Amino acid sequence: MVVSMTGFGRSKITEDSFTVSVEVKTVNHRFTEFNIRMPRQFNKIEDKIKKKLTTSIHRGRIEVFVTIEGEGIINRKVHVDWELLDQYVQSIEKIKQKYALEHGLSLQDLLTNEEIIHFEEAETGDEDLERLLLEAVEEASQSVKQMREIEGKALENDIRTQLNRLQHLVDEITKFAPTVVNLYQDRLTKRIHEFVDGQIDEARILTEVAIFADKADINEELTRLKSHLKQYEHILTLQEPIGRKLDFLLQEMNREVNTIGSKANDSHIAKEVVEMKSILEKMKEQVQNIE
Structure with missing residues (x-):
């Protein structure tokens, strides 16, 4: 059966508060080569994505683009270095007493000090989101297969x-x-x-x-x-x-x-x-x- 190595497919799945979009593009190549771009929290399922794709695409350069939208994808939290903060406050109080300074330490001074207080972001990747991603990959690969045929x-x-x-x-x-x-x-x-x-x-x-x-x-x-x-x-x-x-x-x-x-x-x-x-x-x- 003659199958072209050129193809394009897109899939978009929405479930609850998440929307997963996957685009797959293939061009001719001597062997099978992958280029997958997706949020790094899903790197652990990259082999599963490749396995999905190779069931219908056997040769060519395969480019995959994954985007995920929704609430709760990224967890944000404030990190405070309490030990450093204690030392910082104690040092300020000693400086104030030693040099008879009137102005004290304000909350604004602490919030602007990134070494003491900073925000951390952590991307989440639960099983439901991984399932949606693999389903979108499957749909996109089938569209690619149809176009190639x-x-x-x-x-x-x-x-x-x-x-x-x-x-x-x-x-x-x-x-x-x-x-x-x-x-x-x-x-x-x-x-x-x-x-x-x-x-x-x-x-x-x-x-x-x-x-x-x-x-x-x-x-x-x-x-x-x-x-x-x-x-x-x-x-x-x-x-x-x-x-x-x-x-x-x-x-x-x-x-x-x-x-x-x-x-x-x-x-x-x-x-x-x-x-x-x-x-x-x-x-x-x-x-x-x-x-």
């Missing part, structure tokens, strides 16, 4: 069109290939006639033609190329990630096409080879985005 279908249609064009060219070359040797023999005989006056060594001509036929034989390459095309069709139907398999097979097909171009020694086949290489390049661009 829709785009994958479009990729498959285009690839099958290119495969049909490639198959047509292979068939054309297969029909034309046997005539290459005959054309070479005719050209060779004609050129010899131009330089000699009826004295033609038929045995020598046949030897030269045999050598050319051996060098220009592309039957093996065509046979392998046809086999690769059948394998390609089969791989497109597999219910598993197929991107790497298709990429590997494209490399093999390109190798066979290059060999045909170098061995055929014919302008007509050379033209067909150029067209085949152009098709393979287009297919490669599409395959780069298949899971």
Whole structure:
């Protein structure tokens, strides 16, 4: 099954006083890579989030953005360093008595001293909130999966069109290939006639033609190329990630096409080879985005 590596999904779940929003974006990547951004109190369930995602997303760069809104997410409290405060007050009283100062210590003086009194914030992460987060991740990942499958279908249609064009060219070359040797023999005989006056060594001509036929034989390459095309069709139907398999097979097909171009020694086949290489390049661009 053809599945694109490009997709986007969003989920928003509200329950009681909390709202959890999750966005998942995927792009093509050689392997599976995660980039998860969420409140740090949920770092402990990061592996659970990854497990949720990988049930439906098997390859690509996966970016996850989590936002949580609601009351009670952050606990705030005042921290007082009582020991330091005692020393501070005692010191102020001694200074006041020693130097006969009239003004005493005010509450405002203490509140503005951050070393003695400061506010602390602690993020909370209870089981209900974690459950909501995982549910939102599941919904978002399913949306991503649906989008990737829709785009994958479009990729498959285009690839099958290119495969049909490639198959047509292979068939054309297969029909034309046997005539290459005959054309070479005719050209060779004609050129010899131009330089000699009826004295033609038929045995020598046949030897030269045999050598050319051996060098220009592309039957093996065509046979392998046809086999690769059948394998390609089969791989497109597999219910598993197929991107790497298709990429590997494209490399093999390109190798066979290059060999045909170098061995055929014919302008007509050379033209067909150029067209085949152009098709393979287009297919490669599409395959780069298949899971």
